[in-house]
Every structure is written in structure tokens, then in C-alpha cells.
Amino acid sequence: MLKTKELTKTFSRQSQTFAAVDHVDFSINGGDFCVITGPSGCGKSTFFHLICGITRGDDGEILFDREAIHTYSDKQLAQLRATKISYIMQGDSLLPNFTVLENICLPHQLSGFGDELEEKAMELLREFGLENMAHEYPSNLSGGERRRVAIARAFVHEPKLVVADEPTSDLDEENTAIILDHFQRQAKSGKAILVSTHDMSCLRPGVIHYVMRKGVIRKA
Numbered sequence: 001m002l003k004t005k006e007l008t009k010t011f012s013r014q015s016q017t018f019a020a021v022d023h024v025d026f027s028i029n030g031g032d033f034c035v036i037t038g039p040s041g042c043g044k045s046t047f048f049h050l051i052c053g054i055t056r057g058d059d060g061e062i063l064f065d066r067e068a069i070h071t072y073s074d075k076q077l078a079q080l081r082a083t084k085i086s087y088i089m090q091g092d093s094l095l096p097n098f099t100v101l102e103n104i105c106l107p108h109q110l111s112g113f114g115d116e117l118e119e120k121a122m123e124l125l126r127e128f129g130l131e132n133m134a135h136e137y138p139s140n141l142s143g144g145e146r147r148r149v150a151i152a153r154a155f156v157h158e159p160k161l162v163v164a165d166e167p168t169s170d171l172d173e174e175n176t177a178i179i180l181d182h183f184q185r186q187a188k189s190g191k192a193i194l195v196s197t198h199d200m201s202c203l204r205p206g207v208i209h210y211v212m213r214k215g216v217i218r219k220a
């Protein structure tokens with residue numbers, strides 16, 4: 001489904017240039033649940049920004065369903081993120097002036113999805129133990145609750161690929177298990193799930209484990 005060839009991103013700091021992502025060849029298919037671990041600063045988030053089209057690489061290719069998306073315009077990339085590739089960013093990403101349910105549905109409704117999303121959103125909230133929070137505002141939720149809302153938002157419109165940057169970092173063991181169960185089920189039903197984490201409980205049987213070091217990704 002998604003393939004990178006020699007994907008490279010360099011940054012400069014104090015007149016030194018370094019490759020945060022260094023000639024990475026990576027692929028993920030529908031049905032795969034891939035987990036990338038690696039020390040802080042090794043390039044995981046930078047890699048995710050590249051494959052979701054949030055930043056552009058300096059070199060290399062990104063193919064999604066055999067299309068060269070590294071050649072896409074910003075508008076085409078935004079459209080791809082609105083429909084087929086979902087990105088769950090590291091940290092807080094909810095809109096403070098909208099309720100939980102609005103946060104999950106509105107961004108997708110703005111890009112053309114209909115009211116049917118609300119039923120699916122309520123289903124996800126139930127699955128994640130948040131059914132009573134649909135009409136709350138994010139500031140009344142805990143960090144872990146907000147994180148689960150962001151995960152619901154990423155799945156509600158049935159994308160093909162979900163890219164999640166440290167999705168369990170705010171979660172206790174029980175909720176981590178609920179989210180990992182969800183990821184595994186979604187992969188079984190044909191989606192591709194790509195996660196970065198420092199949380200070794202993500203390395204469940206069946207997960208494809210990669211390790212990233214200094215911009216380079218290798219199978220564990």
C-alpha cells in the first residue's frame with residue numbers, strides 16, 4: 001500500500017547538516033500492523049511527517065497505492081490525508097472550542113463526509129469507554145481521554161492507512177490494551193496500521209517490529 005524508496009530528510013543545526021531520515025526503504029501493506037521503536041530523536045516523527053505529506057523530503061520516493069505522492073501538490077496531499085491516510089500526531093491535537101463528537105466528525109464533514117459519521121463516532125466512543133463524554137469539551141477531559149478521542153477521529157471515516165505517533169504514551173495499561181485491540185482488529189480487516197512508540201507492550205504477537213536509529217529503519 002505504502003512504499004518509500006531512499007527517502008531522505010536533512011535538517012541543519014548550527015551550520016551542521018544531518019539526515020533525520022536517511023535513505024529509508026520501507027513498505028507497509030493492508031493487513032499489516034507495524035511498530036517502529038527507537039531512541040528519542042532517531043527520526044520517527046520526521047519519517048511519519050514525510051509519509052503523510054506534512055513535510056517534504058529532500059530525496060527519494062513515496063508511493064501510495066503505486067502513486068508517487070511525493071510529487072503531489074499540497075492540495076492533493078491534504079485531500080489524501082482527508083480520505084485515505086490518517087495521522088495521529090504526538091501530543092494534543094483536539095480543537096478546544098468543539099465538543100468531543102464535533103472534534104471526531106467535523107474535520108471529515110468539512111471534507112465531504114456526511115452525518116452518518118456520528119453513529120460511527122458514537123460506536124468508537126463506546127469501544128474506548130468514552131460514551132458519556134460525547135458532548136464534553138476537551139478541557140474537561142484527561143490527557144488519556146483526549147488521546148482516545150484523537151484516535152477515534154483518525155478511524156471514523158475508514159481510511160486505508162493509519163499512522164500513529166506514540167498513541168499510547170498518555171494511556172494506562174487497560175486503555176492501552178483497548179487501543180491495541182482496536183489497532184489489531186483494524187489491521188485484520190485490511191487497514192494498514194503504523195505506530196511509533198517507546199511502549200514495549202505494543203509489540204504484541206503478529207506485530208511487525210522495526211527499529212529506527214539515526215535516521216535508518218531496520219527490521220528488528
Ligand SMILES: Nc1ncnc2c1ncn2[C@@H]1O[C@H](COP(=O)(O)OP(=O)(O)OP(=O)(O)O)[C@@H](O)[C@H]1O
Binds near residue numbers: 020039043045
Ligand atoms: N524542524 C526541525 N529542524 C531541525 N531539526 C529538527 C526538526 N525537526 C526535528 N529535528 C531533529 O531531527 C531529529 C529527529 O527528530 P524526530 O522528532 O523525528 O525524533 P523522534 O524519533 O520522533 O523522537 P521522539 O521519540 O522524542 O519523539 C532530532 O535530532 C530533532 O532534533
Ligand SMILES: [Mg+2]
Binds near residue numbers: 044046
Ligand atoms: Mg517523535
